[in-house]
Amino acid sequence: MASNGAAHILLAVGTKKGLWLGTSTDRAEFTFTGPHFLMNEIPSIGIDTRDGRTRIMVGVRSEHWGPTVAHSDDLGATWTEPEDGAITFPPDTGAALERIWQIHPDTAQRPGVVWAGCEPISVWKSTDGGEHFELNRGLWDHPHRAEWGAGAGGAAAHTVLPSPVDEDTIHIAMSTGGVYRSTDGGTSWQPRNHGIGATFLPDPLPEFGQCVHKVARDAVLPERLFAQNHHGVYRSEDNADTWTSIAEGLPADFGFVMLAHPRRSGTAWVVPIKADSERIPPDGHLAVHRTDDAGESWTRLDGGLPDPDYNVVLRDAAALDTAEPVGVYFGTRGGSVYASADEGASFAEAISHLPDVLCVRAAVVG
Protein backbone atom coordinates (compact mmCIF):
# COMPACT_ATOMS: atom_id res chain seq x y z
CA MET A 1 0.00 0.00 0.00
CA ALA A 2 1.10 3.53 -0.63
CA SER A 3 3.62 4.90 1.83
CA ASN A 4 3.47 8.43 0.47
CA GLY A 5 0.40 9.36 2.49
CA ALA A 6 -1.95 8.90 -0.45
CA ALA A 7 -3.72 5.88 1.00
CA HIS A 8 -7.38 6.60 1.62
CA ILE A 9 -8.28 5.34 5.07
CA LEU A 10 -11.75 4.58 6.34
CA LEU A 11 -12.07 4.72 10.13
CA ALA A 12 -15.32 3.38 11.55
CA VAL A 13 -16.20 4.12 15.16
CA GLY A 14 -19.06 2.28 16.81
CA THR A 15 -20.29 3.79 20.05
CA LYS A 16 -22.97 3.33 22.66
CA LYS A 17 -25.21 5.72 20.74
CA GLY A 18 -24.34 5.49 17.08
CA LEU A 19 -21.74 5.06 14.38
CA TRP A 20 -19.27 7.62 13.09
CA LEU A 21 -17.36 7.15 9.82
CA GLY A 22 -14.12 9.01 9.19
CA THR A 23 -11.95 9.28 6.13
CA SER A 24 -8.40 10.51 5.84
CA THR A 25 -5.57 10.61 3.36
CA ASP A 26 -2.83 11.25 5.91
CA ARG A 27 -4.17 9.42 8.98
CA ALA A 28 -3.79 12.66 10.92
CA GLU A 29 -6.80 14.69 9.87
CA PHE A 30 -10.10 12.84 9.59
CA THR A 31 -13.42 14.00 8.19
CA PHE A 32 -16.32 12.32 9.93
CA THR A 33 -19.96 11.69 9.15
CA GLY A 34 -22.42 10.69 11.81
CA PRO A 35 -24.03 9.74 13.93
CA HIS A 36 -25.42 6.95 11.81
CA PHE A 37 -27.97 4.79 13.69
CA LEU A 38 -28.38 7.44 16.38
CA MET A 39 -29.40 5.97 19.74
CA ASN A 40 -28.36 2.48 18.69
CA GLU A 41 -25.21 0.91 20.06
CA ILE A 42 -22.75 -0.40 17.49
CA PRO A 43 -20.74 -3.16 19.17
CA SER A 44 -19.41 -4.69 15.95
CA ILE A 45 -18.16 -3.49 12.59
CA GLY A 46 -16.70 -5.38 9.66
CA ILE A 47 -15.14 -3.62 6.70
CA ASP A 48 -14.98 -5.92 3.69
CA THR A 49 -12.75 -4.65 0.90
CA ARG A 50 -12.86 -7.84 -1.17
CA ASP A 51 -14.58 -8.17 -4.52
CA GLY A 52 -13.59 -4.69 -5.59
CA ARG A 53 -16.00 -2.92 -3.28
CA THR A 54 -16.01 -1.52 0.23
CA ARG A 55 -18.83 -2.99 2.27
CA ILE A 56 -19.33 -1.76 5.82
CA MET A 57 -21.28 -4.22 7.97
CA VAL A 58 -22.46 -3.20 11.40
CA GLY A 59 -24.04 -4.98 14.31
CA VAL A 60 -26.71 -2.64 15.58
CA ARG A 61 -28.56 -2.92 18.87
CA SER A 62 -31.34 -0.81 20.26
CA GLU A 63 -32.26 -1.13 23.89
CA HIS A 64 -35.87 -1.01 22.77
CA TRP A 65 -35.98 -2.54 19.32
CA GLY A 66 -33.38 -5.27 19.56
CA PRO A 67 -30.36 -6.24 17.44
CA THR A 68 -29.90 -6.37 13.68
CA VAL A 69 -27.20 -6.31 11.01
CA ALA A 70 -27.03 -3.62 8.34
CA HIS A 71 -24.57 -3.00 5.54
CA SER A 72 -23.57 -0.14 3.29
CA ASP A 73 -21.73 -0.27 -0.02
CA ASP A 74 -21.45 3.52 -0.34
CA LEU A 75 -19.47 4.45 2.78
CA GLY A 76 -22.55 4.97 4.87
CA ALA A 77 -24.61 7.13 2.51
CA THR A 78 -27.28 4.39 2.49
CA TRP A 79 -27.82 1.28 4.56
CA THR A 80 -29.52 -2.00 3.77
CA GLU A 81 -31.07 -4.34 6.29
CA PRO A 82 -32.34 -7.72 5.08
CA GLU A 83 -36.07 -7.78 5.78
CA ASP A 84 -35.99 -11.10 7.59
CA GLY A 85 -32.79 -10.27 9.42
CA ALA A 86 -29.23 -11.31 8.61
CA ILE A 87 -28.84 -13.21 11.88
CA THR A 88 -31.87 -14.89 13.43
CA PHE A 89 -31.93 -18.03 15.50
CA PRO A 90 -33.73 -21.00 13.92
CA PRO A 91 -37.07 -21.77 15.62
CA ASP A 92 -35.91 -25.11 17.04
CA THR A 93 -33.28 -23.40 19.18
CA GLY A 94 -35.86 -21.40 21.08
CA ALA A 95 -33.23 -18.67 21.30
CA ALA A 96 -33.30 -15.02 20.34
CA LEU A 97 -30.38 -12.91 19.21
CA GLU A 98 -29.22 -10.43 21.85
CA ARG A 99 -26.15 -8.76 20.42
CA ILE A 100 -23.73 -9.09 17.53
CA TRP A 101 -20.26 -8.94 19.05
CA GLN A 102 -18.10 -9.66 16.02
CA ILE A 103 -18.30 -9.36 12.25
CA HIS A 104 -15.20 -10.76 10.60
CA PRO A 105 -14.68 -10.96 6.83
CA ASP A 106 -12.67 -14.06 5.89
CA THR A 107 -9.59 -13.96 3.67
CA ALA A 108 -9.46 -12.74 0.09
CA GLN A 109 -9.28 -16.38 -1.03
CA ARG A 110 -12.79 -16.95 0.39
CA PRO A 111 -14.84 -14.15 -1.16
CA GLY A 112 -18.25 -13.64 0.32
CA VAL A 113 -17.45 -15.52 3.52
CA VAL A 114 -18.08 -13.48 6.65
CA TRP A 115 -18.13 -14.77 10.22
CA ALA A 116 -20.08 -13.45 13.15
CA GLY A 117 -19.88 -14.04 16.87
CA CYS A 118 -22.95 -13.34 18.94
CA GLU A 119 -24.76 -13.35 22.24
CA PRO A 120 -26.09 -15.79 23.28
CA ILE A 121 -22.80 -17.60 22.67
CA SER A 122 -22.91 -18.56 19.02
CA VAL A 123 -20.90 -18.45 15.82
CA TRP A 124 -22.40 -17.75 12.42
CA LYS A 125 -21.15 -17.99 8.85
CA SER A 126 -22.29 -16.04 5.82
CA THR A 127 -21.37 -16.93 2.27
CA ASP A 128 -23.13 -13.97 0.66
CA GLY A 129 -21.09 -11.10 1.96
CA GLY A 130 -22.86 -10.74 5.29
CA GLU A 131 -26.45 -10.51 4.10
CA HIS A 132 -27.52 -13.82 5.64
CA PHE A 133 -25.75 -15.93 8.24
CA GLU A 134 -26.16 -19.57 9.21
CA LEU A 135 -25.86 -20.74 12.80
CA ASN A 136 -22.94 -23.05 13.51
CA ARG A 137 -24.70 -26.07 14.98
CA GLY A 138 -21.56 -27.75 16.26
CA LEU A 139 -20.96 -24.96 18.73
CA TRP A 140 -24.63 -24.37 19.49
CA ASP A 141 -25.11 -28.02 20.47
CA HIS A 142 -21.79 -28.21 22.33
CA PRO A 143 -21.95 -30.25 25.56
CA HIS A 144 -20.07 -27.52 27.43
CA ARG A 145 -22.76 -24.93 26.71
CA ALA A 146 -24.46 -25.22 30.09
CA GLU A 147 -21.15 -24.45 31.79
CA TRP A 148 -20.26 -21.37 29.77
CA GLY A 149 -20.87 -18.19 31.69
CA ALA A 150 -21.42 -14.52 31.18
CA GLY A 151 -18.76 -11.88 31.52
CA ALA A 152 -19.75 -8.40 32.56
CA GLY A 153 -20.87 -7.57 29.06
CA GLY A 154 -22.89 -10.73 28.50
CA ALA A 155 -22.23 -14.28 27.36
CA ALA A 156 -20.82 -14.00 23.89
CA ALA A 157 -18.55 -15.44 21.28
CA HIS A 158 -16.57 -12.28 20.56
CA THR A 159 -13.68 -13.54 18.46
CA VAL A 160 -13.75 -15.66 15.30
CA LEU A 161 -10.45 -16.42 13.57
CA PRO A 162 -10.57 -18.66 10.51
CA SER A 163 -7.14 -19.96 9.53
CA PRO A 164 -5.95 -18.34 6.31
CA VAL A 165 -4.16 -21.53 5.21
CA ASP A 166 -6.55 -24.26 6.30
CA GLU A 167 -10.24 -23.87 5.65
CA ASP A 168 -11.08 -26.51 8.28
CA THR A 169 -9.36 -24.73 11.16
CA ILE A 170 -11.17 -21.99 13.03
CA HIS A 171 -10.40 -20.53 16.44
CA ILE A 172 -12.99 -18.73 18.50
CA ALA A 173 -12.96 -17.10 21.91
CA MET A 174 -15.82 -16.53 24.28
CA SER A 175 -16.39 -14.87 27.61
CA THR A 176 -16.62 -16.93 29.58
CA GLY A 177 -15.56 -20.25 28.16
CA GLY A 178 -12.20 -19.42 26.67
CA VAL A 179 -10.63 -20.49 23.40
CA TYR A 180 -12.19 -23.26 21.29
CA ARG A 181 -10.83 -24.69 18.06
CA SER A 182 -12.39 -26.61 15.24
CA THR A 183 -10.27 -28.59 12.79
CA ASP A 184 -13.20 -29.95 10.80
CA GLY A 185 -14.67 -26.78 9.40
CA GLY A 186 -16.83 -26.06 12.43
CA THR A 187 -18.49 -29.45 12.84
CA SER A 188 -16.92 -30.02 16.25
CA TRP A 189 -15.15 -27.74 18.72
CA GLN A 190 -12.58 -28.50 21.41
CA PRO A 191 -11.42 -26.23 24.24
CA ARG A 192 -7.86 -25.03 23.79
CA ASN A 193 -6.89 -23.20 26.97
CA HIS A 194 -3.95 -25.19 28.32
CA GLY A 195 -1.78 -22.69 30.19
CA ILE A 196 -4.34 -19.88 30.33
CA GLY A 197 -5.35 -18.91 33.85
CA ALA A 198 -8.75 -18.33 35.37
CA THR A 199 -8.22 -16.28 38.52
CA PHE A 200 -11.94 -16.19 39.21
CA LEU A 201 -12.44 -19.97 39.39
CA PRO A 202 -11.52 -22.50 42.10
CA ASP A 203 -9.35 -24.34 39.58
CA PRO A 204 -6.90 -21.74 38.29
CA LEU A 205 -6.10 -23.78 35.17
CA PRO A 206 -9.34 -25.38 34.01
CA GLU A 207 -9.85 -27.08 30.65
CA PHE A 208 -12.33 -24.33 29.78
CA GLY A 209 -14.19 -21.53 31.50
CA GLN A 210 -11.52 -18.86 31.11
CA CYS A 211 -12.49 -15.31 30.28
CA VAL A 212 -10.28 -14.81 27.24
CA HIS A 213 -10.90 -11.24 26.11
CA LYS A 214 -9.36 -11.26 22.65
CA VAL A 215 -7.23 -13.46 20.41
CA ALA A 216 -5.25 -12.45 17.33
CA ARG A 217 -3.43 -14.59 14.78
CA ASP A 218 0.09 -14.01 13.53
CA ALA A 219 0.09 -13.01 9.88
CA VAL A 220 3.04 -15.18 8.84
CA LEU A 221 2.81 -18.15 11.21
CA PRO A 222 -0.87 -19.12 11.33
CA GLU A 223 -0.26 -21.59 14.16
CA ARG A 224 0.97 -18.66 16.31
CA LEU A 225 -1.73 -16.86 18.28
CA PHE A 226 -1.73 -14.09 20.85
CA ALA A 227 -4.33 -13.81 23.62
CA GLN A 228 -5.29 -11.09 26.05
CA ASN A 229 -6.93 -12.80 28.97
CA HIS A 230 -8.82 -11.63 32.04
CA HIS A 231 -5.42 -11.39 33.73
CA GLY A 232 -2.69 -12.81 31.58
CA VAL A 233 -1.21 -12.20 28.15
CA TYR A 234 -0.27 -15.33 26.25
CA ARG A 235 1.21 -16.71 23.06
CA SER A 236 0.69 -20.07 21.44
CA GLU A 237 3.07 -21.54 18.88
CA ASP A 238 1.07 -24.70 18.29
CA ASN A 239 -2.33 -23.67 17.01
CA ALA A 240 -3.60 -23.02 20.56
CA ASP A 241 -2.74 -26.47 21.95
CA THR A 242 -0.62 -24.77 24.63
CA TRP A 243 -0.21 -21.20 25.79
CA THR A 244 2.79 -19.44 27.37
CA SER A 245 2.74 -16.20 29.31
CA ILE A 246 4.18 -13.15 27.58
CA ALA A 247 2.98 -10.65 30.17
CA GLU A 248 6.44 -9.85 31.55
CA GLY A 249 7.38 -6.31 30.72
CA LEU A 250 3.82 -5.00 30.67
CA PRO A 251 2.59 -2.63 33.40
CA ALA A 252 -0.49 -4.82 33.89
CA ASP A 253 -1.52 -8.23 32.61
CA PHE A 254 -5.17 -7.30 32.26
CA GLY A 255 -6.73 -5.64 29.24
CA PHE A 256 -9.19 -6.25 26.49
CA VAL A 257 -7.32 -5.54 23.25
CA MET A 258 -5.11 -7.84 21.19
CA LEU A 259 -4.00 -6.86 17.69
CA ALA A 260 -1.54 -8.64 15.41
CA HIS A 261 0.35 -7.05 12.54
CA PRO A 262 -1.27 -7.80 9.19
CA ARG A 263 2.06 -8.76 7.50
CA ARG A 264 4.94 -8.97 9.97
CA SER A 265 5.41 -11.96 12.23
CA GLY A 266 5.78 -11.43 15.94
CA THR A 267 4.37 -7.90 16.16
CA ALA A 268 1.31 -7.34 18.32
CA TRP A 269 -0.30 -4.58 20.34
CA VAL A 270 -2.13 -4.52 23.69
CA VAL A 271 -3.59 -1.79 25.88
CA PRO A 272 -2.94 -2.74 29.53
CA ILE A 273 -5.56 -2.03 32.18
CA LYS A 274 -5.10 -2.40 35.91
CA ALA A 275 -7.64 -4.80 37.38
CA ASP A 276 -9.69 -6.04 39.03
CA SER A 277 -9.85 -3.53 41.81
CA GLU A 278 -9.43 -0.45 39.64
CA ARG A 279 -10.19 -1.07 35.95
CA ILE A 280 -8.33 1.96 34.66
CA PRO A 281 -5.07 2.38 32.75
CA PRO A 282 -2.30 1.74 35.31
CA ASP A 283 -2.19 4.80 37.59
CA GLY A 284 -4.21 6.67 34.99
CA HIS A 285 -1.45 6.55 32.40
CA LEU A 286 -3.02 5.39 29.15
CA ALA A 287 -0.54 3.63 26.89
CA VAL A 288 -0.43 1.11 24.09
CA HIS A 289 2.30 -1.52 24.21
CA ARG A 290 3.80 -3.26 21.20
CA THR A 291 5.97 -6.30 20.91
CA ASP A 292 8.13 -6.98 17.87
CA ASP A 293 9.49 -10.29 19.15
CA ALA A 294 6.29 -12.25 19.81
CA GLY A 295 6.01 -11.07 23.38
CA GLU A 296 9.58 -11.49 24.61
CA SER A 297 9.71 -7.73 25.18
CA TRP A 298 7.32 -4.81 25.01
CA THR A 299 7.66 -1.17 24.00
CA ARG A 300 5.54 1.44 25.71
CA LEU A 301 3.77 3.72 23.23
CA ASP A 302 2.12 6.83 24.65
CA GLY A 303 3.30 9.61 22.36
CA GLY A 304 0.49 12.07 21.84
CA LEU A 305 -1.86 10.43 24.32
CA PRO A 306 -3.42 12.46 27.14
CA ASP A 307 -2.02 11.97 30.62
CA PRO A 308 -3.81 11.20 32.79
CA ASP A 309 -6.67 9.35 31.12
CA TYR A 310 -8.80 7.07 33.25
CA ASN A 311 -10.83 5.48 30.49
CA VAL A 312 -10.82 1.83 29.50
CA VAL A 313 -10.32 0.61 25.93
CA LEU A 314 -12.76 -2.20 25.22
CA ARG A 315 -11.94 -5.42 23.37
CA ASP A 316 -13.02 -4.35 19.92
CA ALA A 317 -12.35 -0.65 20.33
CA ALA A 318 -8.95 -1.00 18.67
CA ALA A 319 -7.90 -1.84 15.14
CA LEU A 320 -5.15 -1.74 12.57
CA ASP A 321 -5.15 -0.75 8.94
CA THR A 322 -3.05 -2.46 6.29
CA ALA A 323 -1.15 0.56 5.02
CA GLU A 324 2.64 0.83 5.23
CA PRO A 325 3.55 1.57 7.95
CA VAL A 326 0.56 0.07 9.69
CA GLY A 327 -1.89 2.45 11.31
CA VAL A 328 -3.09 1.83 14.87
CA TYR A 329 -6.42 3.12 16.12
CA PHE A 330 -8.27 2.88 19.39
CA GLY A 331 -11.16 4.51 21.19
CA THR A 332 -11.95 4.91 24.87
CA ARG A 333 -15.03 4.77 26.98
CA GLY A 334 -14.50 8.50 27.31
CA GLY A 335 -15.38 8.90 23.65
CA SER A 336 -11.97 9.77 22.23
CA VAL A 337 -10.44 8.00 19.27
CA TYR A 338 -6.69 8.09 18.67
CA ALA A 339 -4.90 7.34 15.42
CA SER A 340 -1.28 6.49 14.74
CA ALA A 341 0.24 6.39 11.27
CA ASP A 342 3.52 4.91 12.52
CA GLU A 343 2.62 1.63 14.23
CA GLY A 344 1.87 3.38 17.50
CA ALA A 345 5.02 5.47 17.91
CA SER A 346 2.86 8.59 18.03
CA PHE A 347 -0.87 9.16 18.29
CA ALA A 348 -3.16 12.04 17.47
CA GLU A 349 -6.78 12.46 18.43
CA ALA A 350 -8.98 11.67 15.44
CA ILE A 351 -12.27 12.58 17.13
CA SER A 352 -13.36 13.22 20.70
CA HIS A 353 -16.38 13.66 22.96
CA LEU A 354 -18.29 10.76 21.45
CA PRO A 355 -20.34 8.33 23.52
CA ASP A 356 -18.46 5.29 24.87
CA VAL A 357 -16.49 3.74 22.03
CA LEU A 358 -17.35 0.06 21.63
CA CYS A 359 -15.79 -0.84 18.29
CA VAL A 360 -13.18 0.63 15.97
CA ARG A 361 -12.26 -0.67 12.53
CA ALA A 362 -9.99 0.79 9.87
CA ALA A 363 -9.29 -0.11 6.27
CA VAL A 364 -7.49 1.15 3.22
CA VAL A 365 -10.27 1.90 0.77
CA GLY A 366 -8.53 3.63 -2.09
Added chain:
Amino acid sequence: MADAGDVALLVPSLLRQFTGGAAELALAVEGPATVAELLDTVGAAHPIFNRRVRDETGALRRYVNIYVAGEDVRRRDGLATVVLPGQEVMVIQSVAGG
Protein backbone atom coordinates in the same frame (compact mmCIF):
# COMPACT_ATOMS: atom_id res chain seq x y z
CA MET B 1 -58.13 6.16 9.23
CA ALA B 2 -59.55 2.84 10.28
CA ASP B 3 -63.12 1.89 9.48
CA ALA B 4 -65.41 1.35 12.45
CA GLY B 5 -64.87 -2.42 12.40
CA ASP B 6 -61.14 -2.33 11.86
CA VAL B 7 -58.41 -2.38 14.46
CA ALA B 8 -56.21 0.69 14.44
CA LEU B 9 -52.57 -0.03 15.22
CA LEU B 10 -50.67 3.09 16.23
CA VAL B 11 -47.02 3.07 15.12
CA PRO B 12 -44.42 4.88 17.24
CA SER B 13 -42.55 7.57 15.35
CA LEU B 14 -39.24 5.68 15.49
CA LEU B 15 -40.75 2.72 13.65
CA ARG B 16 -42.62 4.58 10.92
CA GLN B 17 -39.65 4.19 8.60
CA PHE B 18 -40.57 0.50 8.57
CA THR B 19 -44.29 1.01 7.83
CA GLY B 20 -43.87 3.18 4.79
CA GLY B 21 -44.19 6.26 6.96
CA ALA B 22 -47.62 5.30 8.26
CA ALA B 23 -48.43 6.46 11.79
CA GLU B 24 -51.50 4.27 11.92
CA LEU B 25 -52.28 0.96 10.28
CA ALA B 26 -55.90 -0.04 9.71
CA LEU B 27 -56.16 -3.79 10.17
CA ALA B 28 -59.27 -5.42 8.77
CA VAL B 29 -60.61 -8.03 11.18
CA GLU B 30 -63.66 -10.24 10.91
CA GLY B 31 -63.99 -10.69 14.63
CA PRO B 32 -61.85 -10.85 17.76
CA ALA B 33 -58.15 -11.41 17.09
CA THR B 34 -55.13 -11.74 19.32
CA VAL B 35 -52.35 -9.18 19.39
CA ALA B 36 -50.01 -11.85 18.03
CA GLU B 37 -52.30 -12.49 15.07
CA LEU B 38 -52.47 -8.77 14.35
CA LEU B 39 -48.68 -8.51 14.52
CA ASP B 40 -48.43 -11.48 12.16
CA THR B 41 -50.61 -9.58 9.71
CA VAL B 42 -48.55 -6.42 10.04
CA GLY B 43 -45.33 -8.41 9.88
CA ALA B 44 -46.24 -10.00 6.55
CA ALA B 45 -46.28 -6.56 4.98
CA HIS B 46 -43.69 -4.91 7.20
CA PRO B 47 -41.22 -7.57 8.40
CA ILE B 48 -38.68 -5.17 9.86
CA PHE B 49 -41.38 -3.51 11.96
CA ASN B 50 -42.27 -6.94 13.28
CA ARG B 51 -38.63 -7.72 14.17
CA ARG B 52 -38.36 -4.47 16.09
CA VAL B 53 -41.39 -5.32 18.20
CA ARG B 54 -40.90 -9.08 18.64
CA ASP B 55 -37.81 -11.26 18.67
CA GLU B 56 -37.51 -14.36 16.51
CA THR B 57 -39.19 -16.54 19.15
CA GLY B 58 -42.26 -14.35 18.82
CA ALA B 59 -41.81 -12.77 22.24
CA LEU B 60 -42.53 -9.12 22.78
CA ARG B 61 -39.24 -7.29 23.28
CA ARG B 62 -38.62 -6.36 26.89
CA TYR B 63 -38.74 -2.61 26.46
CA VAL B 64 -41.60 -2.48 24.00
CA ASN B 65 -45.08 -2.01 25.41
CA ILE B 66 -48.37 -2.70 23.68
CA TYR B 67 -51.64 -1.27 24.90
CA VAL B 68 -55.03 -2.58 23.81
CA ALA B 69 -57.80 -0.07 24.41
CA GLY B 70 -55.44 1.69 26.78
CA GLU B 71 -54.46 -1.36 28.80
CA ASP B 72 -50.96 -2.86 28.92
CA VAL B 73 -51.11 -6.35 27.43
CA ARG B 74 -48.56 -7.54 29.99
CA ARG B 75 -51.29 -7.02 32.61
CA ARG B 76 -53.67 -9.10 30.55
CA ASP B 77 -52.78 -12.09 28.42
CA GLY B 78 -49.64 -10.79 26.77
CA LEU B 79 -49.63 -11.25 23.02
CA ALA B 80 -52.61 -13.60 23.43
CA THR B 81 -54.69 -10.63 24.55
CA VAL B 82 -57.82 -10.45 22.44
CA VAL B 83 -58.52 -7.32 20.43
CA LEU B 84 -62.07 -6.54 19.39
CA PRO B 85 -63.04 -4.84 16.14
CA GLY B 86 -62.97 -1.10 16.61
CA GLN B 87 -60.35 -1.17 19.35
CA GLU B 88 -57.01 0.58 19.22
CA VAL B 89 -53.64 -1.10 19.61
CA MET B 90 -50.79 1.19 20.59
CA VAL B 91 -47.15 0.14 20.26
CA ILE B 92 -44.89 2.32 22.38
CA GLN B 93 -41.35 2.18 23.68
CA SER B 94 -40.79 1.69 27.36
CA VAL B 95 -38.26 3.50 29.50
CA ALA B 96 -34.78 2.12 28.94
CA GLY B 97 -31.28 3.27 28.23
CA GLY B 98 -29.17 6.06 29.63
